[in-house]
Amino acid sequence: MKFIHTADWHLGKIIYSNYMTEDQRFILNKFINYLHSNSPDLLIISGDLYDRAVPPSEAVSLLNEVLSKIVLEMQIPTLIISGNHDSSERLEFLNGILSGMNLHIEGTLKKEVKKITFEDEYGPVNFYLLPYVEMQRAKELFKTDFENKTQVIEYYIDNMKVKDDERNILIAHEYVMGAEESESERPLSIGGSEYVEPSVFNKFDYVALGHLHRPQKVKNENINYSGSLLKYSFSEVNHIKGMNIVKMKEKGNVEIDKISFNPIREMKIIKGMFEEIIKKNPSDNYLQIVLEDEEPIFDAIYKLRAKFPNVLSLEFPNQQISENIFSLDKNVNDISPLEIFEIFFKEVKKRELSIQEKRKVEEIFEEVIKERSDES
Known part of the structure; x- marks a missing residue:
């Protein structure tokens, strides 16, 4: 199975009063052309499709245009979760209908994590869609006074009943401890309660993360931030932006490559x-x-x-x-x-x-x- 992991599109982004829509459309057109030529089995978008809860109409139109080409024209199954910038309710609208077209969007945090399984010649591949975890929402759902984000994520994973003999991918939008930030990421909290210990992800063959804009691996080879498609602050001038191409064969055999596109402006x-x-x-x-x-x-x-x-x-x-x-x-x-x-x-x-x-x-x-x- 070959899938693409991307995140943090931030459609509707404004930098120094400058709308980035033209730049985003340019880079997404290159992305679409790549999909046409390479035909992945699956696409993962790990949160922050939009830059704000109520995005401008141009951003909504651009996302609709891009997803229509991917899902309807190219018929590439697409898995999406919400990030901390997205409106979870808006993103999940019509999710039940869209899932019939292999567009699966998990916007709102629920008690159970949605699991979607695909098959290839090596057997089942399980994808777990965990939207951005808001601490207060998690406390209300489980009637539990969690002290930090690690406890919440660990609680979710313990209840997923992950099968160790199968290949498992977690899609999440979190700050994993040990990762490197940049200025364009919105702070999630004061203190360390939002940080997640990387050890909680040991059960997964690949963790497709969003939130941090620098492409990077954290601690283990399986924990990956794809990074944002474009540079969104001057602290990112040395980043090589793009997305991850993940090739997964039998259990334990995972190859990760990087693909980048030249933007209209650097x-x-x-x-x-x-x-x-x-x-x-x-x-x-x-x-x-x-x-x-x-x-x-x-x-x-x-x-x-x-x-x-x-x-x-x-x-x-x-x-x-x-x-x-x-x-x-x-x-x-x-x-x-x-x-x-x-x-x-x-x-x-x-x-x-x-x-x-x-x-x-x-x-x-x-x-x-x-x-x-x-x-x-």
């Missing part, structure tokens, strides 16, 4: 002096630019975006300010706004405004005064 960090960076070739990539100039660059973001339209973040690490800001010992009614700013600037930066800087400040104040007079 996410990169550029560091250097302004004059050096502005001379670089134009780029549509998503950029975080770190200006190492000690002196401020007027309208830096606008000048940079004229050449690099997708500058999402701009940092000035070397522009230090004074730790001691003194109060003004003059009557503000007796001095102009420009003079107030000059005094403030000198106390913060420990130097006088240059002639060019002073002219720029004057222009800004004149524009503000003009706008106010137009409004009155």
Whole structure:
């Protein structure tokens, strides 16, 4: 049996006020083309199809389009669970009808974990669909005061009655202890109650995880995060995004390969002096630019975006300010706004405004005064 494990599509994602729908559609089209050419036996999506509980209509349409091609046109059985970003009820809507078309969606957490079995030449392969476990929901379901997520997951697994002589796959959306995070994952809790001990997964031949965006194995070869399809923060610039291709033969014989697709735009960090960076070739990539100039660059973001339209973040690490800001010992009614700013600037930066800087400040104040007079 050959199946694909993917997760964390986050359809409807916004980064620095920038909708990622175009990028997501581009990468999913490449994914669809790959499925057409390679025909896996099964597809697993381990949660966080959407980026929020109420996704924008464009995200809903995109998911509908993609799943229709996979399930109806290519007839690839697809197993989906909800993640912490998804609305479990919305995701599970019409699940009973869709399962007849081999689209199985487990959105809401229940007392029993749904088990779906497929057959190949080596016998049965059991897939267990465990949606994202919300602690309070689990306590209410079982009338038990669980102390942490490990206890809940262990309780579920103990009641699955997993057959050791068969091949078993768990689909889950959790934070397994020892895994590496990135900035784009939403914190699930304060403290360690959300972490799951990897030892609870020992019964499974493969654990198809979602939630963490870095593709990685945790402790054992069988515990795998496929990672997200795209980079969703600048902490992920060195990640190689994609999905896992899992080839499973007889019990104990599992091969895991990685497939990646080039996005329409990369996410990169550029560091250097302004004059050096502005001379670089134009780029549509998503950029975080770190200006190492000690002196401020007027309208830096606008000048940079004229050449690099997708500058999402701009940092000035070397522009230090004074730790001691003194109060003004003059009557503000007796001095102009420009003079107030000059005094403030000198106390913060420990130097006088240059002639060019002073002219720029004057222009800004004149524009503000003009706008106010137009409004009155």
